[in-house]
Amino acid sequence: MNVYDAQRMADLLAPEGYADTAQVEDADLVVLNTCHIRERAAEKIFSELGKLRALKAARAKAGRDTRIIVAGCVAQAEGGEIFRRQKAVDIVVGPQSYHRLPELLRRAETERGLVETDFPAEDKFDFLVAPTPQQIRKRGVSAFVTVQEGCDKFCSFCVVPYTRGAESSRPVGDILAEVAVLAAAGVREVTLLGQNVNAYHGADGAGGSASLAELCARIAEAPGIARVRYTTSHPGDMTADLIAAHRDQASLMPFLHLPVQSGSDRILAAMNRKHKSADYVDLVAEIRQARSDIALSSDFIVGFPGESEQDFEATLDLIERIGFASAFSFKYSPRPGTPGADLKDQVEESVKSARLSRLQALLERQRQAFNRGMVGRTVDVLFEKPGRHAGQIAGKSPYLQAVQVDGETDRIGEILPVQIVAAGANSLFGRLTPGHAARGAPI
Ligand code: SAH
Numbered sequence: 367m368n369v370y371d372a373q374r375m376a377d378l379l380a381p382e383g384y385a386d387t388a389q390v391e392d393a394d395l396v397v398l399n400t401c402h403i404r405e406r407a408a409e410k411i412f413s414e415l416g417k418l419r420a421l422k423a424a425r426a427k428a429g430r431d432t433r434i435i436v437a438g439c440v441a442q443a444e445g446g447e448i449f450r451r452q453k454a455v456d457i458v459v460g461p462q463s464y465h466r467l468p469e470l471l472r473r474a475e476t477e478r479g480l481v482e483t484d485f486p487a488e489d490k491f492d493f494l495v496a497p498t499p500q501q502i503r504k505r506g507v508s509a510f511v512t513v514q515e516g517c518d519k520f521c522s523f524c525v526v527p528y529t530r531g532a533e534s535s536r537p538v539g540d541i542l543a544e545v546a547v548l549a550a551a552g553v554r555e556v557t558l559l560g561q562n563v564n565a566y567h568g569a570d571g572a573g574g575s576a577s578l579a580e581l582c583a584r585i586a587e588a589p590g591i592a593r594v595r596y597t598t599s600h601p602g603d604m605t606a607d608l609i610a611a612h613r614d615q616a617s618l619m620p621f622l623h624l625p626v627q628s629g630s631d632r633i634l635a636a637m638n639r640k641h642k643s644a645d646y647v648d649l650v651a652e653i654r655q656a657r658s659d660i661a662l663s664s665d666f667i668v669g670f671p672g673e674s675e676q677d678f679e680a681t682l683d684l685i686e687r688i689g690f691a692s693a694f695s696f697k698y699s700p701r702p703g704t705p706g707a708d709l710k711d712q713v714e715e716s717v718k719s720a721r722l723s724r725l726q727a728l729l730e731r732q733r734q735a736f737n738r739g740m741v742g743r744t745v746d747v748l749f750e751k752p753g754r755h756a757g758q759i760a761g762k763s764p765y766l767q768a769v770q771v772d773g774e775t776d777r778i779g780e781i782l783p784v785q786i787v788a789a790g791a792n793s794l795f796g797r798l799t800p801g802h803a804a805r806g807a808p809i
Pocket residue numbers: 403404523524525526561562598599600625626627665666667696697698699700701
């Protein structure tokens with residue numbers, strides 16, 4: 367979602383005369399779009415700001431102004447405190463108020479220390495600016511669209527409900543309008559974003575509300591859109607109609623990121639997750655019944671306060687039972703203001719590290735096995751960009767695996783069948799099936 371927000375900020379600033387630069391030394395304006403989910407992410411901002419302060423001073427000597435903005439969830443959580451730690455910052459703006467950036471930049475001509483971290487009454491989406499077709503093409507054929515934001519679940523480890531605010535869904539019509547602009551510029555795949563995306567219930571324009579499954583079906587009707595994905599889902603909101611959509615909607619890709627966090631019921635209860643390990647197993651069985659080839663992914667936290675060796679083993683057991691195609695895993699990071707941070711029995715860092723290594727080794731084995739299982743199969747690949755070497759192009763399988771083939775860059779944007787011949791550490795390698803290898807070539 368931070369990638370999406372950063373793109374929308376760039377869209378908003380383009381009419382103000384700003385354009386992207388690849389060299390930070392050339393930037394008149396630097397926006398750090400920040401993440402507060404774990405301590406390390408938040409701390410990185412301050413080391414980055416130290417470097418930017420030196421850059422700002424060097425540019426000032428050459429008579430050039432530099433504005434530094436801290437946006438995103440660190441901005442939301444720390445507010446004016448950021449100026450205390452780093453005076454070179456000009457503006458602090460939270461994730462729900464970045465539509466005010468043009469106005470803030472104008473005010474910054476005369477005012478110092480501007481902070482905008484209210485959850486405003488107006489909806490930022492009503493004030494954003496559509497990207498130009500050139501900008502969309504530069505970003506590629508696969509695009510993100512935020513459809514839902516915020517969260518009311520209050521898992522005891524998580525800052526999201528405090529930084530992104532209460533859960534809200536964008537109206538269907540607004541989303542379809544945004545997708546139409548993307549599709550007209552060549553986008554073929556849309557990934558719908560939300561902290562809790564399967565809780566989506568946007569106004570349908572007829573006095574009712576649409577579910578995520580209904581939204582996915584409407585989006586797939588946009589000319590040119592061939593693939594729809596969504597992330598991130600909560601197990602508690604995996605409704606029957608969404609599961610059925612994985613069976614019935616061909617454009618809905620067979621990949622599901624469904625974080626479980628832990629396999630121990632005791633820890634899940636302490637995390638306020640409101641699902642048990644067995645609920646997750648049952649849910650996955652139901653999803654696989656609807657779409658047997660679905661690739662599953664999850665997030666895991668190790669070392670939540672009070673996690674015993676036995677609790678950790680329960681997580682490993684759950685992973686063995688499910689079999690994941692990919693996953694993200696983290697050491698628990700106490701976040702200020704969340705209930706988890708005040709719990710006694712915080713787990714020692716060395717124990718967290720050892721558990722994370724074991725967990726990641728298991729997940730990596732499963733990922734490699736999943737990828738090796740593709741060898742010999744033919745899958746549809748959406749080509750997105752030039753490959754690693756000249757004469758190659760790269761794209762994604764339906765299961766979100768990176769795939770490289772020999773091919774011309776004018777195939778970017780096409781979805782073509784690829785026979786997988788090998789599985790590398792991070793990519794699959796394949797060849798275009800004979801009928802597609804070269805335009806006009808005899809089959
Ligand atoms: N809404 C999603 C996840 C949002 S945050 C869900 O409900 O699962 C993304 C991931 O960051 C989480 O799934 C969790 O695994 C991780 N995370 C969140 N807070 C964390 C913390 N305090 N320490 C370590 N990992 C955390």
